[in-house]
Amino acid sequence: MTKEYYQRKWLNFYESNEYMQNKVNIIFNNWELNKESFLRSPEVGNKGIKFSDDFGYSYFCEFSVETILMIFCTMLRPNMKIGLGFDLNTPGQIRKNVLNLFAQQGVQVYIFEKNSPTSETNLRDLLKIDRKLNGGIYFDFDQNEKAWYIKFFDVEGVLVPIKIQQKLVDSLSEFNLSLGNYSNIENSINVSYDKVFESTFSKNKLFNFLQADDFLSNLKIEYSIQNEFFEKKFNTVARLLNLNTINSKIMMLNHNVSLFKSKFKSNDERSDLLVLVNKTNQLKIYNKVSGKLTEIENDLIAFLYIDFMISYWRSAKMDNKLVILPLNAKKYVINLLESYSINYAYENQIYNEKDVLFSYNQGIFSTGLNDGFNYDNLKFLFYYIFMTNEYKIKGDFINYKTNQLLNVYNLHLYDQIRISFDKIFLKKMDLIFSVGQKFTKTHEIVKIIKHNYESYGNFYLYTIILSDDSRIIYQYDIDDSKMIVHVEFMNNMNKMKVQNKIRFEELKNKAADAVKFAKKF
Known part of the structure; x- marks a missing residue:
């Protein structure tokens, strides 16, 4: 598809929204620079379909949300009934458009009263209580990740399989969404939040x-x-x-x-x-x-x-x-x-x-x-x-x-070290360790597991496994700009307690020295 094709789709959708039209034009005025992030689909993960801060198809806005829901509607059988839940932070226009979209598509919606403190749990419980529903959708703002999710549930209140979620986003940028301005045809049935909550927690x-x-x-x-x-x-x-x-x-x-x-x-x-x-x-x-x-x-x-x-x-x-x-x-x-x-x-x-x-x-x-x-x-x-x-x-x-x-179960000594660390040095950490390298006089690196994974404000670099089953985990706290070093020392039952403690301290010092070294070169 061409640049003009995508630009026309988005501008037509937001024809009466000057603010969003300006955002679209900024993207297309620098198309080669913005193309990759704009066309990127939302990420499918363990907790549902996750949106990003990049403006485009992965951004939580009316266009991307409604396109996903229209793709969802193409998978439905006639006369389907679904439960809907909205995080209180959900923009009012998205909520309104979602309800009207489903009404237009002939999908009967059961929804908690507006402004009720509905959570994902409440929708899951509704699906277990009301057996006439065919599934549910929850719009969630994750406070810890500061990210929006759309979560699709089956009749048992369990997230639908990953392959179905992936299907919803794979054709996102190619799907021809011709909607956007709906007549006010909302036709939903209100569900009592209090009744569901008290029934579940009785x-x-x-x-x-x-x-x-x-x-x-x-x-x-x-x-x-x-x-x-x-x-x-x-x-x-x-x-x-x-x-x-x-x-x-x-x-x-x-x-x-x-x-x-x-x-x-x-x-x-x-x-x-x-x-x-x-x-x-x-x-x-x-x-x-x-x-x-x-x-x-x-x-x-x-x-x-x-x-x-x-x-x-x-x-x-x-x-x-x-x-x-x-x-x-x-x-x-x-x-x-x-x-x-x-x-x-x-x-x-x-x-x-x-x-x-x-x-x-x-x-x-x-x-x-x-x-x-x-x-x-x-x-x-x-x-x-x-x-x-x-x-x-x-x-x-x-x-x-x-x-x-x-x-019985705790065979290790544990400690956690926090060291101030600028993220510009993160790449240098990759140059410090290698398999077969001596970590201390008595420890050799036998395995390095690279994670490169961000979770709840932390970036996990890698786990280092040593020859005696001790482990070092390097984790970067993004908000505090600190490297967190988790040290797990395998107690040697044939050694005296004081000997284990000395080796534990040596291991901690070496683990911390690696972080300090990365800051210097």
Whole structure:
């Protein structure tokens, strides 16, 4: 297709929108420079169809969205019924055009009331509740990635296969979209957000998969939530479950736990669980361990949850699915999965959601219940509360579990080093390491796994595997301009503790020296 063909399509579509016409003309006035990014399609990944900031077919705007939906409509049978959900940040014009487009195509739409705090989870739940629907679409703005997604779901509320999503974007730039200005023919059926939410989170529905209809919590839960909508939902569910909660407003500014403890000296005595949720719904959890509130790091949360859920997964014959790990997942999580014969993969590999059991990343978790890439966190949090309550009933059982981690699955010493680092030096990191190279006097590089993968504001460079199974992971924090070096040292059981510690310190120093060296040459 010619430059004139694309320019005419876009200008005709936006004939009454001067602002967008100007943006289009800027692109085509520098066509050779902008051609590649303009024609690039949105990216298909584990969480749906992801849009970029580059103006063109991968940009979240009326033209690209409506073209994808028209391609979708060509795949539908007559008289289809679908559920629709919109993130509250969805532009009003896109919402209006989407509804009118489906009405024009004869697709019956079921939609939550306008301005309701609908999440991806709510739409998934609607599809499971209302069996007359043939599928659903959710328009999502990911606060952590600062990116728009369109997510297509099947009748079970599971993301449709990757090959179908890919088909929706492969012909995007060649599809002849002749629409744009619709008469106001919206013909949608409103769905009660409150009814779906309360039905899903009622006590007998939330935990019925665990056969726990009589769930009664004796936990004392303290929380601080910076996201207004998450807090309202949390409070609603806490009331439905009759939980004993305390809202700690003191922590709303910066989630400073040391400040929190200094203000409330009796905190360790009065709370079994402390839950922090930031503005982008990322979790930080503190459990009472040996009488004191202790931060449960990201990987340990996943470790405890996997160990708790394994009996259910096995009874439901779900344990043949994959657990998707972040690229910096600690080795003790991998050891646990291998001990249970559960397969795993990493976040930079693409899988159909129906093949995924559970996944997690930086403060975000799926539930392990047929929603492998849904990181809503609300349901997960209440399942984690249920788990903590069960362990408390068993007599501070969480102490046993954390000790089990240290004694059985954790064969490594861990540390994390943060070093100020300008991104202009990133390419130089590739020149430092090679297979067969001596890393320390006792460590040789046996494998280098290059990632070149960006996730949640971090760029993963590579994982270096050493001759004794120690690992070094290099990860760049884009916002803070810092290199994060994850050092995992394999304990040698034949060496004294002090000898292992000396070698661990040597390994950390060498790992950090490599970053400093890259800044110099």
